Every structure is written in C-alpha cells, then in structure tokens.
Amino acid sequence: MPGPLDGYRVVDVTQMLSGPMATMILGDQGADVIKVEPPKSGDLTRAFSKSGITGTFAMINRSKRSVAINLKTAAGVKLIKQLVSQADVFVQNFRPGTVERMGIDEEALRAIKPDLIYVSISGFGESGPYIKKRVYDPVIQALSGLTDVQRDRDTGKPHMMRLVIPDKVTSLTAAQAITAALLSRERTGKGQHVRLAMLDAVVSFVWPEGMADQTIVKNNPQNSSDPEQRPELIFETTDGFITTGAMSNKEWDGLVRALEQPQWLEDPRFQTPADRMKHASHRLELMSQVIRTRSTDEWISRLDAEEVPCAPVLRRDEVRHNEQVIANNLIVESDHPHVGRTRMPRPPARFTETPAELRLHAPALGEHTESVLKELGITPAELEQLEADDII
C-alpha cells in the first residue's frame, strides 16, 4: 500500500546520521529517496564495516536507493541536475559555502526545478562565529546544555548522554519540516528553502523542561543550573534494577501495600505529595532498602497488582524480548542480501490508510545507479562512458 509520501522524490546528498535518518523517515512513508554517494568511498559511515553496511547504516538507509555519482566533476553535477529536475526535495548537509563551490546551491537547482524544496541541514547555521567549526555530537551536547543536565550530583562533573541525541533530534525535526514544506507546496504551488541547524534543533528540544526556570524571566533563580538534587527512581533488586514511583496518594498507598511497609502511612513526612517531595531523598533511601530484598519479577507483579507505575530496567538486548514490545510487533526481521538477517523497529507512527513500512533494504553503494539513470533516459552507451570517466 502506498505511504503518505507516495509519489514524491527526494534527492539526498547527505552523509553520516542526521540527514540520512531524516530521509529514512520519508522513505518509510513512501517517498522515492535517492541517496547520492561518492563512487569510490560512498557515505563516510560505510567505512566502518567491510561489507559497507553497519548495523546503524542498515537502519537509517533503509527505504532508499543508492546512486553513485562523483559530484566533484561537471558531468556529475549535470547528472544531479537531471535527477533534481524530476524531484520534489533536495537535501544537503555540506558545510556552509560548499554547495556554491560545487554548483548545486539553491539558485542553481531552482533554475532547473522552480518549485523545489531545497533543504540545508547544518551544525550551526549559515552565519556566526561557529559556522566553520566541525560538528560532532559532543560539541552540540556541550553547547546545548545536555551535558549540564546530566551533571553529577556529588562531583559536579558534567556528563554526556551516550546516544547521539543531537543528530537524531535534528533528523526528526527535519523530517517534519520537509513534510510541512511539501504540504505548503501542494496548496500554493511554491517551493522554498528549509534551513535547520543542529544547535537550534537541540536547544529547542532541551528547552521545554530543561530550561523551564529560564523561561519566565521574573522567576529566574540564581541557582538555576545546579544539578538536580533528587535521587533518580532506579532501585536495585536481588537480580537487577526496577523503576517505580508514586505521585498521587492513591499510588503511594498502593506502593506502601506492595512493599508491605504500613508504618509509612503514619509517617508525618509522607502524608501528602508535597510532604513526600520534600522528604524525597529519605523516602527513596527507605524504598531502596526494601526493594533490594526481592527479585525484579516479584516487585513488578506486586506493584502492577497495586496499580503503581513501575517497570523493569531492561538491558539493551532484553528490549526486543519484552512482552509489550512483542505485542506491538515493533521489531521486524528481514533478510538483507549482503549482511543476512537484520532486526530493527518498524516506523513508530501507524497510519490506517497509508502505512509507513520498511520498503527497501539499505542499498549497497551504487546499487541503483544504472536503474535510476536509465529512468532519466541515459542510454547504455552513455552509462558506459560515465563509468569509464569515473563519474558514476
């Protein structure tokens, strides 16, 4: 069944993670995503594996076709322009100034395709003191406050979040913006330039509660960046860890029953949500002492029975075996022609009429060069010449 983006073509010259993951979302939803890669090396991330396809690559480049074109040649640029003439969206994440040098800037491509959605993903934007700096995930984490959020309570040392959250938040933000620009074009007939800086996407993502005390200026306290003092809701059991917590009185009563500590109901420190918040450190320490006496399974069934929010803390290789993950048919397996069996999550949003799904396996470098260029009307003889000239 066709997806919601069926019929749109996206020419994607991005590499690494943020650009490719954005166009994966569009491809899963039915867009014809053409991944343009340098002929010899391909996407930089291919080098991390002998097969050219790592676990990460297999996921974020699914639902795309790969075309190998040397963009550093005039003939290569001519091919890109032919592709763009039949496309709706062009996505690039080169450093500022690069597309102008290559001759694939907005003006050059809009001359070919007037209603193009031209998308530029950058680290820092197009102007300002940082635009020449190289962008790695830790740099955006450090600048956006993510590492400060994770600052250690005792030592005061900031910590990284050990996922490339900046890249992936940028991907989700870009995919929505591209879809909105297509929607606007559908009604106005006009294309446009959509620009997104990782720094902007991540600060916007952190801000709602991460910077809440800076939002209303008159509330701004002196100590707004102190580390969160409240201990986190993770408790060790005899065989692992669980999370649990009680907000309302009803949940607290349930928790007390599940933990068999009726004396806590009489404790003046724990009478109201405000009391319990005030004495959180002491309360969580008491809970820890009890929870460490039984197994994860025992606690989860007791807490569930009392309708107290709770969950086992899963190791990464346990997630796919979790009963709710299985009930949701979240992890799909399929065979990849080069790397064999793969497993990865299906697209999370489910559409009743226009399903998103894994449409194509992550391509080998240039797997679709011939078929895509033939669709453009390039003849077999021309293809042979382009290959001999190291253009494709």
Add this chain to the structure above:
Amino acid sequence: MPGPLDGYRVVDVTQMLSGPMATMILGDQGADVIKVEPPKSGDLTRAFSKSGITGTFAMINRSKRSVAINLKTAAGVKLIKQLVSQADVFVQNFRPGTVERMGIDEEALRAIKPDLIYVSISGFGESGPYIKKRVYDPVIQALSGLTDVQRDRDTGKPHMMRLVIPDKVTSLTAAQAITAALLSRERTGKGQHVRLAMLDAVVSFVWPEGMADQTIVKNNPQNSSDPEQRPELIFETTDGFITTGAMSNKEWDGLVRALEQPQWLEDPRFQTPADRMKHASHRLELMSQVIRTRSTDEWISRLDAEEVPCAPVLRRDEVRHNEQVIANNLIVESDHPHVGRTRMPRPPARFTETPAELRLHAPALGEHTESVLKELGITPAELEQLEADDII
C-alpha cells in the same frame, strides 16, 4: 506571513507534555490549534504554578487558543463535535478505552467529519499486557534501553537521562506523522487514524546506534549490553569543562600542537585512528592532565586555531549567552500578559516562504472559549446557559 500549515484546524484534547508539544509545532507553523481543557482545573500541568502557566507550559502551549469544555457532559461532547466538524485534525492521549466511553472515539467523530485525521497518542499502544499501566517518563526510559545506555562504567548501575526524552521524541514523531497524514489527505481526499505509542517512538529513536550491535543478527556479540568502556570526551580546565576530540590524523596533529605535546606524535600508540582508538583510555588520561592546567577560554582559542573540534561545556544559564546562539537569533523574548517577560527558542526549522514563528502566547485557561464558540455560531444566550450549566 502564513506558515506551512496555515488554514488547518487542530482540536487538541491532550494534556501534559507529549501531545501539547506536538501541537505546538503545528501551531508555530500556522495551524489553528484549539486546546480543549477541563473548565475548573485545566491541563494537569497548570496546577504546578499559581498563575496556571509554568515555564514549560508557556513554551509548549504557545501558538494555541484555549477553550474550556467539560467533556464529561453530553453538552460538552456536542460542543467538541461542533468544533471537530470544522477541523482537520483531532488529537487525544487518553488511556485506551476512554474515548469510547466519552463518545469521542474515531467512529463518532468520523460520522461528523468524514475526512478527519484522528490521532491517538498512547504510552504502550492499544493492545498487549502493558496497556493499562500508567506511563511516566522513567517507565519508558527503563523499557527502551535509555537507562541501560547510561549505565555507569564502574558500578554497572543504570541511570536515567534527566530530560523527559520519551515525551519529547514522541512529540516530534507525532508532529511529522500528522503533517504526513494531512499531505496524504490533500492528494487523496481521505482522512485516517494515526496511532503512536511512546514505547515505539522511543525504541525507534534509541535503535539506530544504541542497538546497532543487535541489528545485523550474525554480528550479535555476547556482551552487547556491556556499558561503553571508553571515557567520555569531557575535560576539566582551571575554570570549567570543555569537550574536544580528534578523529583524523590532521585533527590529531592539530590537537597535539594546541596542547604542546609533540612527543605524542612519536608515540607508537597514537599513530593511526585505530591505534588511538585502541589506546583511548590512556590517551584521554594524558589529555586530561594537560587540559587541567589552563582555562576554558585559552583551550578553546588554541583548539579553534588548529581547527580541532571543541566547545566549552555550557551551564544551562550560559546557553542563551553563547555567541553562536545569539548569532542564530535562537532565543526570542516576548511579554506574556500573565507571567511577564518570557524567553524561549523560536521554531528551529526556518522556511523562506512560509515561516514558522511564535504566533500566540500560551493561553490562560479558557481564554478563547467565547471567541471560538462564537465562531461556531453559538449565541450569547446559549453561551450564558452553557456557563451556568458548568459545561464551559
């Protein structure tokens, strides 16, 4: 200037964070978002502040109008149906089964508005063992592997990421899916039901590199969930912390010059990227010893001069003063009629033709009840009666 979603109306009965932040994105882009709240209490998060507007609320409910309607009454449900009859999107995040009891399930609303985009955001989905469980952020963090990613290297203890990443990732995913469903409807004329579970959104977000070693089945090692052993790229200076790192030989040479440690160029452990990766712990320890001898500003200018990726680790209240954040005009200030001056990031994606922007301040509870209901053709006498009956 009209945004890309100009002309669409969204009726949003969600509360808390994931639903409201999704519709904030649509409102910034020009959709007319009508936030429907219970008349007395409003959105649950209003209770966290005397003014009814916390810092978080001020951001995620901007660009919306608030209408207070009691959905537990037949007259309230009738009003919702009148609103939906003129809307394009309806978004709800009640627990499974609730909308059926209230009479605002898909079937009921599609009878009024056949091409409606009906959106259901849930914690776990509509079937499976967890669907009756309450969903809090720590529960999804524990189940999705986020806490395992953050597991302590020395103690093995899992840790939370101290932002409500599950809610916010769900928001971004939902906003894209809703936009895609509108795009599809624009061409097919058909509405549909879009369902999104937080668990699914977050596992999909974690997976690309967080679960990469589980993606290609034949590569799956025994120890795939061991904590990341490599020390993180955060270094203490005389007056704070910086992040820096070198991937290529060129960057490593620059780093060695910036740190004035020419003997490292001769060190057999640091000759290639693979060598430096193998000896990462020792190398980072040596770097720490040097970096702790000078100030953050000194190191950043030395590293910048050598084109080595680097950044100061900013405290949260320093982010808005960073020179690139300022150059990007990222943080906008405005006056809110009830809480005074506010500051928050503008929408991160910038559209040349259909700008996204802060369109309205976060509303007081029911601020637009009268004006919105008048647009529906409800007379002043009817309004008075509805108010007398505690319906609005």
